[in-house]
């Protein structure tokens with residue numbers, strides 16, 4: 408009997424606590440500038456911002472860590488990658504680079520999951536844009552505190 412009367416009281420307390428947590432979470436969200444990036448009420452549908460031009464840098468960007476897929480420095484609009492064809496490989500495959508003067512896909516693109524080097528690009532790396540992306544010429548909406556691996560190692564020492 409005692410336990411029975413205790414349970415509802417406990418439940419009420421729990422609900423109160425949950426309510427408080429919810430309220431403070433909402434307060435934190437409201438203070439977060441990311442919530443205002445949309446620049447409109449949640450019920451409004453503002454016009455989409457204009458697409459920024461794609462960046463086509465002349466020089467390679469530094470990679471932030473050794474396994475970072477390099478970003479794509481050229482346009483790729485209309486480049487198909489499907490079961491029957493892979494437009495990227497018409498320039499980046501081992502045999503195409505003499506003609507295209509594009510950098511060849513590196514040896515990791517030929518490795519299966521056991522590290523065995525295959526004769527052609529591994530299925531795991533067939534869909535190039537899963538990892539490689541072009542960049543747009545835009546000002547970042549929010550700052551980033553990312554530091555590259557050398558800095559991270561120095562800071563850890």
Ligand code: HEC
Pocket residue numbers: 467476477478479480481483486494495496497498499507508509510535536539
């Ligand atoms: C018409 C030939 C051609 C096609 C097709 C092509 N590329 Fe390229 N790609 C190049 C050339 C040439 C470069 C060297 C940089 C430059 O000239 O822009 C390059 C550079 C790159 C780089 C930068 C490599 C580095 O080390 O910095 C990546 C990544 C890349 N391409 C990915 C792709 C992907 C993914 C596709 C398909 C969606 C693709 N490319 C299709 C010619 C091509």
Ligand code: HEC
Pocket residue numbers: 473474475476477493495496499510511512513514515516528531532533534535536537538539
């Ligand atoms: C699963 C992720 C992944 C996929 C899919 C992938 N790549 Fe990569 N790519 C990478 C990574 C990571 C690197 C850098 C390290 C390395 O070489 O593995 C890279 C490097 C490259 C480079 C630079 C090579 C060099 O020696 O500097 C080119 C060019 C490239 N990829 C093109 C392609 C093309 C074309 C495709 C599609 C056929 C493709 N990649 C698919 C992850 C990927």
